[in-house]
Amino acid sequence: MVAANPRFLRWRRRMLARAEWDGTYPVGRKPGVKRDTKARISDRCDPITKVMGLVPRSDWETLCKSDAQLGKREWVRWILDQDGIGSCASAAGDQCLGMRIFNDLGCEPPFFNELFNYQKTSGGVDQGSVIGHNVEDLRDRGACPEEIRPRSRGWRAAPTAEELRIAKLFRLLS
CATH class of the missing domain: 3.90.70.10 (Cysteine proteinases)
Incomplete structure (x- = not known):
């Protein structure tokens, strides 16, 4: 069995405690929104939408050279x-x-x-x-x-x- 990510479990506990997500619909999707081949930002619930954003192009090179990112490359087979x-x-x-x-x-x-x-x-x-x-x-x-x-x-x-x-x-x- 694949173990659950501890960060996800902490996030899920916080969301359940805040009653923003009751576990009845997929994480990040508003209640009543069905799966569709075309995803829309408006289909996502507020907690996810507020943290979504693009990484500015000026930061790409810095991120790629960081030790944290270099260490992840060996994970991709x-x-x-x-x-x-x-x-x-x-x-x-x-x-x-x-x-x-x-x-x-x-x-x-x-x-x-x-x-x-x-x-x-x-x-x-x-x-x-x-x-x-x-x-x-x-x-x-x-x-x-x-x-x-x-x-x-x-x-x-x-x-x-x-x-x-x-x-x-x-x-x-x-």
Whole structure:
């Protein structure tokens, strides 16, 4: 089981204590807003919206050279060429799951096929997806290793029963 992030747990306790989030809808989304292929800032609740912002371009070089950022580079096992497909958020979700497996279990994670998740989170149109939807999909269905679902199947093909069964072994549990 993948352990919960202590910072997230503290944040969740604070939100529950402030009664701004009752746990009945996904974190960061207003009640009643359904998942959609097009995310809008207005769909997010106030606590998240207030802290969102862009890092100014003038700070990019400083951030990239900081020791904290240099230390994180070793966590990323593979950098994928999307080959013109807008699956970057799915790849990021799979990388997060792989990092959790590596950090928590100390073993090399399988190479996940991000197109397995992109098939659902893209909404059937190759216009990209939102990382929040991919995290939800990783919690619900999991990630499928590439040796089970090869990239050659593409992102439009519906998953087989075997792919869904094996993906459940690689779910993001917290």
